[in-house]
Amino acid sequence: xxxxxxxxxxxxxxxxxxxxxxxxxxxLAAIAATAVAAPVAQAKTTITMSGSTSVYPLITSxxxxxxxxxxxxxxxxxxxxxxxxxxxxxDVSRGRVTIGNASRAQQPSDPGGIVFNKxxxxxxxxxxxxxxxxxxxxxxxxxxIFTGRTRSxxxxxxxxATGSIELVSRxxxxxxxxxxxEIFLGGQLSIAASAQVKSSNGLVKQTVEASKGAIGFVxxxxxxxxxxxxxxxxxxxxxxxxxxxxxxxxxxFSLVTRGKxxxxxxxxxxxxxxxxxxxxxxNQHWIPVR
Numbered sequence: 029x030x031x032x033x034x035x036x037x038x039x040x041x042x043x044x045x046x047x048x049x050x051x052x053x054x055x056l057a058a059i060a061a062t063a064v065a066a067p068v069a070q071a072k073t074t075i076t077m078s079g080s081t082s083v084y085p086l087i088t089s090x091x092x093x094x095x096x097x098x099x100x101x102x103x104x105x106x107x108x109x110x111x112x113x114x115x116x117x118x119d120v121s122r123g124r125v126t127i128g129n130a131s132r133a134q135q136p137s138d139p140g141g142i143v144f145n146k147x148x149x150x151x152x153x154x155x156x157x158x159x160x161x162x163x164x165x166x167x168x169x170x171x172x173i174f175t176g177r178t179r180s181x182x183x184x185x186x187x188x189a190t191g192s193i194e195l196v197s198r199x200x201x202x203x204x205x206x207x208x209x210e211i212f213l214g215g216q217l218s219i220a221a222s223a224q225v226k227s228s229n230g231l232v233k234q235t236v237e238a239s240k241g242a243i244g245f246v247x248x249x250x251x252x253x254x255x256x257x258x259x260x261x262x263x264x265x266x267x268x269x270x271x272x273x274x275x276x277x278x279x280x281f282s283l284v285t286r287g288k289x290x291x292x293x294x295x296x297x298x299x300x301x302x303x304x305x306x307x308x309x310x311n312q313h314w315i316p317v318r
């Protein structure tokens with residue numbers, strides 16, 4: 029798995045809801061290539077974020093670029109926490125953070141008065157253990173497996189694993205889980221209650237790596253040679269296929285604000301959406317918004 033950008037890291041409990049996995053502080057003083065980031069207290073403005081574990085690698089890369097060589101240099105600092113898309117959306121709606129990071133589309137049930145500022149698209153990949161490559165799955169097969177109707181690998185054409193299928197899913201606050209249900213389960217079906225529930229992409233990845241009978245789903249950025257990705261409807265989950273539109277398992281990444289963005293948040297979001305520097309970061313592992 030690709031490592032997140034270098035930054036000073038502290039761990040602290042959440043203000044309500046699930047415990048945050050990490051809080052990353054990215055300071056805005058001029059930073060030499062080998063220097064340690066200065067404390068956020070030295071920055072004039074601090075942008076606080078919480079939310080999606082899928083958006084986390086991208087947003088920390090963008091924030092690092094913004095404060096080291098972009099217009100935020102010496103002016104802005106970032107504190108980025110995780111916790112899931114729904115947590116970020118709730119946090120920003122209640123004024124707990126400046127921006128909520130979301131890896132799903134806006135829903136009617138979301139709090140009123142928030143704005144989804146789209147910054148990129150990301151592919152969601154179905155993954156299996158490295159010892160259990162599967163050629164391709166149709167939507168009907170994916171639905172049957174993840175709803176629990178298909179329970180044995182012997183019922184899945186091409187599978188090398190034997191025995192029971194071990195489903196690995198995400199917590200209720202996960203935008204990746206919401207996107208998976210919308211894209212792969214038609215938005216109407218639910219993942220089987222027997223599935224193991226994990227709080228992050230990284231934990232899903234670790235679980236599938238460790239069990240020959242496991243199957244789950246993660247953001248494309250978390251895929252590496254320790255896993256197998258499953259072709260969906262005959263198309264591989266690759267960045268090239270996602271960018272071309274051939275791979276259909278794609279969802280939006282958004283920076284969610286309380287009302288239209290203003291001040292430092294507005295400047296950062298505009299830079300992310302329009303600058304060539306931000307586009308270069310996004311193009312590495314994600315799909316820019318056209």
